[in-house]
Amino acid sequence: MQQKSEKRQLGQRRNRLRTCRTDKRTMAQRRISGGKLFITVVYLVAMCRAVPVNDLLDRASQRSDKMHSLSTLLTQEMDSHFPPYGRMQMPRPADCHTSALQTPNDKEQALQVSESDLMSLARSLLQAWVDPLAVLSTSAITLPHPSKSSISSKIQELQEHSKSLGDGLDILSGKMGPSAQAISFLPYTGGTDLGQDRVTILNKFNFLLSCLRRDSHKIDSFLKVLRCRAAKLQPELC
Amino acid sequence: MGIKHLHRNIYLSVCLSVCLSVCLSVCTSAPESPRKFDCRSREKETFSCWWEPGSDGGLPTEYRLFYTQERLREVRECPDYVSAGANSCFFDKKHTSIWAEYTMTVVATNALGNASEEFRITDVMEYVKPDPPVNVTVVVNSSAPSPFLEIRWKSPPDVDVRTGWVTLKYELRVKQNDSKEWKVIDIGSETFFNFYNVYPGLLYMVQVRCKLDHGKWSEWSNTIFAEIPKNHQLEKYFWIFVFVFSLVPFLMAMYIVLLKRNAVKQCLLPPVPGPKIKGLNAHLLKSGRSEDVVNALMGNQNFPPVAAWTEQVEDFLLVSDSDEWLLTDSFASEKNKDIFIIPAGLHLGLEIQRRDLSVDLNTWEKTDDSKEEAKSNFSNMEPINLPVEKHEFLNGEEKSIQPLASTSYVDIQQHPTLTDYSRVKEVNDNTILILNEEEIPHGLDAEEVKSEVSVPDDYSRVKEVNSDVVFLEKGDSADGCCKKKEDHYTDWTNQNKGFCLKMIASGYVDSGPAFSVK
Numbered sequence: 001m002q003q004k005s006e007k008r009q010l011g012q013r014r015n016r017l018r019t020c021r022t023d024k025r026t027m028a029q030r031r032i033s034g035g036k037l038f039i040t041v042v043y044l045v046a047m048c049r050a051v052p053v054n055d056l057l058d059r060a061s062q063r064s065d066k067m068h069s070l071s072t073l074l075t076q077e078m079d080s081h082f083p084p085y086g087r088m089q090m091p092r093p094a095d096c097h098t099s100a101l102q103t104p105n106d107k108e109q110a111l112q113v114s115e116s117d118l119m120s121l122a123r124s125l126l127q128a129w130v131d132p133l134a135v136l137s138t139s140a141i142t143l144p145h146p147s148k149s150s151i152s153s154k155i156q157e158l159q160e161h162s163k164s165l166g167d168g169l170d171i172l173s174g175k176m177g178p179s180a181q182a183i184s185f186l187p188y189t190g191g192t193d194l195g196q197d198r199v200t201i202l203n204k205f206n207f208l209l210s211c212l213r214r215d216s217h218k219i220d221s222f223l224k225v226l227r228c229r230a231a232k233l234q235p236e237l238c
Numbered sequence: 239m240g241i242k243h244l245h246r247n248i249y250l251s252v253c254l255s256v257c258l259s260v261c262l263s264v265c266t267s268a269p270e271s272p273r274k275f276d277c278r279s280r281e282k283e284t285f286s287c288w289w290e291p292g293s294d295g296g297l298p299t300e301y302r303l304f305y306t307q308e309r310l311r312e313v314r315e316c317p318d319y320v321s322a323g324a325n326s327c328f329f330d331k332k333h334t335s336i337w338a339e340y341t342m343t344v345v346a347t348n349a350l351g352n353a354s355e356e357f358r359i360t361d362v363m364e365y366v367k368p369d370p371p372v373n374v375t376v377v378v379n380s381s382a383p384s385p386f387l388e389i390r391w392k393s394p395p396d397v398d399v400r401t402g403w404v405t406l407k408y409e410l411r412v413k414q415n416d417s418k419e420w421k422v423i424d425i426g427s428e429t430f431f432n433f434y435n436v437y438p439g440l441l442y443m444v445q446v447r448c449k450l451d452h453g454k455w456s457e458w459s460n461t462i463f464a465e466i467p468k469n470h471q472l473e474k475y476f477w478i479f480v481f482v483f484s485l486v487p488f489l490m491a492m493y494i495v496l497l498k499r500n501a502v503k504q505c506l507l508p509p510v511p512g513p514k515i516k517g518l519n520a521h522l523l524k525s526g527r528s529e530d531v532v533n534a535l536m537g538n539q540n541f542p543p544v545a546a547w548t549e550q551v552e553d554f555l556l557v558s559d560s561d562e563w564l565l566t567d568s569f570a571s572e573k574n575k576d577i578f579i580i581p582a583g584l585h586l587g588l589e590i591q592r593r594d595l596s597v598d599l600n601t602w603e604k605t606d607d608s609k610e611e612a613k614s615n616f617s618n619m620e621p622i623n624l625p626v627e628k629h630e631f632l633n634g635e636e637k638s639i640q641p642l643a644s645t646s647y648v649d650i651q652q653h654p655t656l657t658d659y660s661r662v663k664e665v666n667d668n669t670i671l672i673l674n675e676e677e678i679p680h681g682l683d684a685e686e687v688k689s690e691v692s693v694p695d696d697y698s699r700v701k702e703v704n705s706d707v708v709f710l711e712k713g714d715s716a717d718g719c720c721k722k723k724e725d726h727y728t729d730w731t732n733q734n735k736g737f738c739l740k741m742i743a744s745g746y747v748d749s750g751p752a753f754s755v756k
Binding site: 065068069072092093094099103105106107108110111210214217218220221224225226227228229238 | 282283308309331334335336337338339360361363398399400401402403405451452
């Protein structure tokens with residue numbers, strides 16, 4: 001319920017912002033009398049109340065926190081009934097489809113990255129998981145695992161969060177500049193089929209979930225760093 | 239000689255070296271590879287790892303750790319073997335990469351060889367476990383309306399929450415000192431909490447712990463104790479309040495009682511009626527004149543009740559065939575209260591004898607005292623007198639006789655009955671009225687008879703049982719008075735013995751000695 005209402009709010013805000021932008025452009029083009037202009041500008045400003053960036057970032061980081069929590073639970077649930085096949089035989093994290101993306105790996109690096117870049121990274125990672133999440137969702141229904149229904153519901157929840165977070169980040173990036181809106185393309189090449197036999201399917205599933213956990217944590221960390229940076233007026237957030 | 243010495247020396251040295259080598263190979267060996275690898279990161283900025291060494295083979299063994307990172311191709315050695323203790327490696331901020339895979343190789347080396355083992359750290363985040371929160375303070379806030387615990391704490395040191403790099407979530411648990419169950423509360427990211435579920439006079443224990451970025455929980459912090467003071471002041475106020483509020487209605491009640499004390503007295507202590515003796519003057523008693531007292535108490539010594547009583551007795555008119563049963567007043571009075579047996583057998587025997595002749599109406603009563611008298615009387619076949627108000631019958635009043643309880647007085651009911659005494663055959667003592675069926679003209683009077691004393695033609699049933707009188711209806715002997723006891727009296731016609739047992743209101747007829755009627 002909360003998600004849907006937030007979705008709606010984000011969507012409404014987006015529409016409002018779009019209308020604000022288009023209105024401003026048309027305004028700039030038409031320079032008629034100063035008096036009329038002034039009145040219309042004042043009217044538009046009053047209409048287009050911008051939602052504060054802090055608020056948006058706060059909501060976005062809450063959403064990403066929830067996503068990371070879900071992915072952590074998923075890996076734990078998988079491990080409870082299916083111990084890893086063997087750490088040596090498992091595909092390496094370097095084989096994740098998002099490992100090509102250069103991200104800060106410690107605090108100093110993360111604090112040195114600009115806000116726009118952090119936003120771009122977060123959005124890229126989020127976008128990279130849209131397709132794999134769909135694959136995971138379809139595979140979870142027929143997963144040879146005892147708690148597959150719980151896993152399936154968590155993945156669906158993840159998809160919803162991912163969608164709404166993506167919409168919110170689109171709005172945020174629009175406020176932050178063009179560099180924030182650049183998204184690195186990280187295609188998923190694993191295909192829709194996870195494998196034929198039970199062991200392969202479970203291994204692939206496990207591997208994907210571990211990649212997802214890592215990336216969701218990255219998104220969460222970057223957004224929280226952004227939130228604290230933007231909250232200079234409200235130090236109690238951080 | 240010299241050559242011999244040389245040979246001996248060579249021989250000895252070779253022997254020694256062989257022995258030494260043999261000895262060494264037996265006593266010492268190359269080390270075993272280390273086992274069990276574990277790491278921990280406290281704040282998502284540094285981490286340290288430990289291994290468990292295997293057997294060292296009896297020789298001093300050196301352990302070295304080499305690692306590679308996901309991104310770096312080169313192999314590096316552990317930057318710090320000391321800070322984290324023995325058999326450990328500490329990675330400081332420069333050498334820590336989050337979200338990167340580490341491949342650790344621990345090599346054990348001694349003089350005889352080496353052994354190595356590879357360990358893989360997928361992500362340092364998997365080993366994040368912070369320190370417990372610090373500066374936990376619990377303050378009892380005693381403000382109204384009820385006391386509560388103000389619990390405050392601080393994030394563990396070195397954890398950088400300020401820049402948002404780390405998100406801490408806390409968990410709190412509280413329990414009473416003597417209770418077994420902790421109450422666990424999720425806090426979120428705040429560093430304070432107000433706990434309201436406390437009671438005065440109890441001691442509480444509080445602990446806090448935290449987790450970093452959905453990682454592992456830290457250990458619980460040190461236990462903080464807090465005691466809620468007993469709230470005497472509130473209790474005092476409470477009792478004062480209760481006292482004042484109960485005093486007001488109490489005073490009002492007392493006032494009302496005082497006003498209406500007479501009415502209350504009447505209600506609670508109604509006056510006991512004193513004994514009132516006619517002619518007795520209380521003051522007379524007090525004055526103490528014995529003559530007057532005696533007079534007052536004893537009256538005029540006329541004994542009027544006794545006289546009246548005898549008069550009543552004398553009112554009875556006895557009607558009978560024989561003379562012997564004619565009782566004097568004394569007898570009547572004497573027997574006034576006695577109840578006589580008239581054995582059923584006797585009468586019924588009589589009836590049987592005269593079945594066709596008469597209809598008897600029997601009443602039964604019994605005393606033990608009067609048995610013999612009854613017997614003696616009955617031996618004569620003479621029914622006993624009944625001090626019934628026969629005169630009333632003679633007077634033609636239409637009444638039926640119904641004796642009063644346990645006395646000889648008969649309550650006469652209004653009945654369209656007994657217009658004449660022709661039907662009365664016999665009157666026995668006290669309560670027996672025997673009707674002679676002979677004299678009852680059948681047909682016309684049958685119904686009358688029926689309605690009169692509720693004695694129909696057919697006397698087979700007991701029509702009515704009054705206190706001292708049983709109205710018997712005689713019919714078939716088998717259906718006679720012993721209707722209830724039919725099983726006992728199979729052949730009534732042949733038997734003249736036995737009695738009917740009937741339940742009378744005031745007594746019962748027992749089966750006295752059987753009488754055989756000749």
